[in-house]
Amino acid sequence: MGNEDRNRATEKAYRREKFVMPWELTYLAGNSLGPAVASVADRLVRTSNDQWGQHLAGAWKKNGWLSAPEEIGDKISLLLGADQGTTLVCDSTSINLFKLLNAALAVDPQRKVILTDQGNFSTDLYIAKSVGLIHQDVTVRIVPRSALIESLDPSVAVLMLSHVDYRSGQAHDMASFNEKARSVGALTLWDVSHSVGIMALDFNASGVDMAVGCGYKYLNGGPGAPAFVYVKADLQNTLSNPIQGWLGHAEPFVFSDNYVPASGIKRLQVGTPTTFSLAALEEGVDLLLEAGIQLVEHDSRKLFDAFMAGLEPLVRKGHVHFMHDVQRGNVSGHIGFKVNDAEALHHRLMADNIVTEYRYPDLLRIAFNPLYTTVDEIERTAAKLKHLLGQH
Ligand SMILES: Cc1ncc(COP(=O)(O)O)c(C=O)c1O
Numbered sequence: 001m002g003n004e005d006r007n008r009a010t011e012k013a014y015r016r017e018k019f020v021m022p023w024e025l026t027y028l029a030g031n032s033l034g035p036a037v038a039s040v041a042d043r044l045v046r047t048s049n050d051q052w053g054q055h056l057a058g059a060w061k062k063n064g065w066l067s068a069p070e071e072i073g074d075k076i077s078l079l080l081g082a083d084q085g086t087t088l089v090c091d092s093t094s095i096n097l098f099k100l101l102n103a104a105l106a107v108d109p110q111r112k113v114i115l116t117d118q119g120n121f122s123t124d125l126y127i128a129k130s131v132g133l134i135h136q137d138v139t140v141r142i143v144p145r146s147a148l149i150e151s152l153d154p155s156v157a158v159l160m161l162s163h164v165d166y167r168s169g170q171a172h173d174m175a176s177f178n179e180k181a182r183s184v185g186a187l188t189l190w191d192v193s194h195s196v197g198i199m200a201l202d203f204n205a206s207g208v209d210m211a212v213g214c215g216y217k218y219l220n221g222g223p224g225a226p227a228f229v230y231v232k233a234d235l236q237n238t239l240s241n242p243i244q245g246w247l248g249h250a251e252p253f254v255f256s257d258n259y260v261p262a263s264g265i266k267r268l269q270v271g272t273p274t275t276f277s278l279a280a281l282e283e284g285v286d287l288l289l290e291a292g293i294q295l296v297e298h299d300s301r302k303l304f305d306a307f308m309a310g311l312e313p314l315v316r317k318g319h320v321h322f323m324h325d326v327q328r329g330n331v332s333g334h335i336g337f338k339v340n341d342a343e344a345l346h347h348r349l350m351a352d353n354i355v356t357e358y359r360y361p362d363l364l365r366i367a368f369n370p371l372y373t374t375v376d377e378i379e380r381t382a383a384k385l386k387h388l389l390g391q392h
Contacts, residue, residue, distance in 0.1 A: 015372065018037060018371070019036060019220075024353050025353050026373065026377040026381060029367060030217065030333075030369040031194055031217050033217070033223060034216060034222075036220075037280070037284050040222065043279050043282075044276055047276060051063040068279075069226075070088055073086075073089050074087065076089065080208075080211070080230060081200070081204055082203040083232075085264060086203075086233055087265065088228060089273075089278060091227060093123065093212050096212040096228070097127040097212055098130065099229065099243060099268055100158075100268075101114060101127065101128060101160065103241060104210065107239070108185070111154070111156060111186070112137055113141050114131065114132065114138065114141065114156075114160060115152060115156045116141070116143075116159070116161060117142065118142055120160075152181060152184050153184055158188070158210075159189070160190075161190055163192045163332075164332040165194075165323075169336050171199070174190060174208060175206035178207040178209070188208060190208055193212075193213045194332060196214075196217075196218060197284075198296060198332070198368075199300075199333060200293045200294050200296075203230065203232070209235055210229070213228055215277075218333060219284045219288065221277070221281030224277065225277055226274055226277050226278060226281060229268045231265055236263075236264050240267075241261065241270070243270045245270035248266065248270055249262060296369075296371065300333050300368045300369065303368035303369075303373055303375060304331055306378045309382075310378070310383060311337075311386075320385075321339070322338075336363050336365045339362060339364055342358055349381070349384060352384055356381075
């Protein structure tokens with residue numbers, strides 16, 4: 001890396017002062033829980049004192065509490081490369097998967113298959129299976145990743161995939177799966193929990209039908225932050241929310257006995273927005289928008305490159321193994337690798353103020369978030385790994 005790049009990448013961690021975390025910590029687990037955004041505490045105090053305190057129930061309208069799911073959704077759509085009015089913040093990723101899988105199955109009742117891949121994130125598989133339990137005539141087809149394309153046929157209602165493999169960090173090529181799915185008339189449902197906020201997504205160009213994602217990873221929305229749903233504009237009004245709650249109703253405050261879905265993305269809402277969590281999430285999303293997602297992705301790649309360069313001797317000597325063929329086109333915001341004594345290594349790094357993630361039995365994960373991580377920290381991490389593995 002040239003000096004100029006090094007300075008820029010170093011300087012860009014850069015927004016470290018916008019986060020609350022121990023200064024000496026190298027935090028490489030932001031793909032699990034992003035760090036605390038410094039402005040959140042004040043925002044929550046203001047929400048409580050100036051809004052709730054002053055306006056009480058009037059704040060639902062006066063302070064935009066009711067419209068926050070759509071307004072913050074619109075901000076997130078900028079990170080997704082999607083249109084305004086396509087994204088709604090609500091519920092958890094698991095619940096949103098449930099809603100969209102059921103909705104997708106109802107679009108064409110002749111199609112009875114949910115297709116997904118082995119090793120997809122656990123909750124995605126569990127939710128698909130729970131949908132299968134409710135609809136006895138629905139098959140959840142779970143195949144190896146290499147068999148996904150050949151398994152796409154006209155019986156498939158929805159192809160449900162994670163954009164980024166939570167273990168390896170491998171990113172799927174969204175555009176090609178979307179195209180293949182479209183060619184057999186199947187819808188696509190992407191879980192972008194491990195890419196939103198770290199990769200510059202382009203849902204419009206890659207033809208995504210539906211998506212869900214987490215608020216607490218790279219969006220830095222805090223523990224338990226609400227998730228989001230995305231549905232492309234021309235599909236929204238053909239989807240039925242299987243959980244018909246009052247706030248997905250066209251006129252919730254008429255309190256009619258009969259459910260009439262709202263038009264657009266709003267029909268995917270179920271109940272009362274979680275105001276404080278939404279406010280915290282908005283701070284995280286604003287921080288990203290201010291930084292610029294293209295720059296975040298660009299600088300995340302620089303951290304990745306620095307790590308790969310540092311790790312190269314360990315890979316060459318067979319001390320660490322990647323779980324996939326790492327290439328320019330399949331890089332995401334994190335990398336997972338298998339290593340002997342992974343758990344012990346994780347603890348020894350932690351003792352040196354380097355927070356990685358350990359996943360049973362032998363996996364370490366490292367996330368590259370340039371908002372608060374410098375190239376120097378990444379080089380130090382690689383050097384420490386070499387030292388611990390006896391390769392210094
Ligand atoms: C890909 C993916 N989907 C979903 C989830 C979690 O969903 P929920 O927020 O409903 O717990 C995670 C959590 O790590 C995840 O990695």
